[in-house]
Amino acid sequence: MAVAGIDVGAKYAKAVILKDGQPEILSKGIAPCGFDLKEAVEAAFQQALSEAKLSRDEIKYVVATGASLEAVPFANDSVSMQGADARGAHFLFPSVRTVIDIGAEMGRAARCDATGKMVDFVINERCAAGAGAFLEAMARALEVKLEEMGPLSLEADKSPPMNAQCTIFAESEVVTLIHEGESKKNIIRALHDAIAERNISMVRRLGIEKDVALVGGLAKNAGFVDAMKRGLEMDILVPEEPLFVGALGAALIAAEKSAG
């Protein structure tokens, strides 16, 4: 038997299946959130099931998390996004006490204790400027693929100052910088620094306790990870698959609940 955690974010639905009884990851699944969220959840879950060669009735407990967790009507229980983050990150890195999660439409951070239990959190979901949506808009303005942003910024030689905070205003500022002859590499570095700065000031309100882990979609961007390290002036832990940390945390909680 097995258990599952399903994390429905703004951009992707993610599923993780764990072997019941002992915390061992059996499989993962991911699907983009299109028009129909339930369809995305089904696709991610099915992918994980087939990878684990399990049928649906072999999953004895499901915990849902994420901004749209209501899209998992078959879940037995749910957990907050920050609770799932703390649990998942702590499983991967037991020394973690602060988890920063920057997704497509949200930046948040959670502090946890030595057992991985969340003790406090902060969240920004009102402004796109600190989230992945900002970088996506800038990639469009710069005509650069999103996945090229990280490597390009690592080749930059400086970070030109940016005035605009708002995504909408930054779009025009980026165009102005290009007209002024600034290189795309440098502009991208400045953009990464800007998102890092906004998130770091949010995390400072929470208080930073080491070790710090960075998860969520933006943790896949090496240039952004570098900006966070420079901004925080410390090393940070980044999992191999940062998108699945929330789903993993939910699955760990499912394992615990199913055991009673």
Next chain:
Amino acid sequence: MAEEKKEFWRWPEYRRTVPGKDWKGAQVITAGVDVGSVSSKTAIMVDGELYAYAIMRTGSSSAGSAEKVTNWALEGTGLTIKDIHYTVGTGYGRVNVPFAQRAITEIACHARGANFIWGPTVRTVLDMGGQDCKAIQCDSKGKVTNFLMNDKCAAGTGRGMEVFADLLNVPIEEVGPRSFEIDEEPEPVSSTCVVFAKTEAVGLLRAGWPTEKVLAAYTAAMAERVVDLLNRVGVEKDFVITGGISKNIGVVRRLEKRLGFQALPMKPEFDPMIAGSIGAALFAKALYEKGQ
């Protein structure tokens, strides 16, 4: 056949010479040049009366835009920039007006301009510009007594409205009127952020909402946001609105409804976008006379 994408955000650029006015024999000719982040405006005043003006989109250079819009305002009048006795620059690019003798903040200029356009009873000026929104309190002389400004976020600004016009394929000038072509006033869009409001609007369209209802929900959200700003500074009558969004009745009517009273009506002879440049030209006159 390839079809060009229509630019729904594009608002008309234009110039005007006030009929029946002449500069020949005038004592003092002044210019107010308001270089905003989105639009540039020049007002030419002859002996303290509006003579000509022009409004156009700001280009990549503030100095170039200042020159271009001023030359356009002077077009056909027989005047050139050299004939102007004193020029005051204002707005976001005010320090980059090459032919200006002074730069004065747009806060002071909008209050002064509103006092000129609507008279000494004006106490609160709401300027809804391209990339910022200001709530200004002033006295009977048009002197600023208090103000609050949002220039960090596109919600409640003209730029935000341009983005929405483009998203919904509605020419920006039709946004206001069409936002009333609805059966029932919807709840405002819940996201403050323009980026998230766009996502929300697309969701509403997918859910079958007509474009007009989405426009109503967005203009209502914008009104809500601006009323918050106004209430923080305090609104005293008479109340006026300047800047490009003051022409959008969808925002203005919803804003008035929330405030519980109305703004003074627009004066047909003064475009509300030129209030700042009128204020600057009036300051220019006072400064010129002081120097004489």
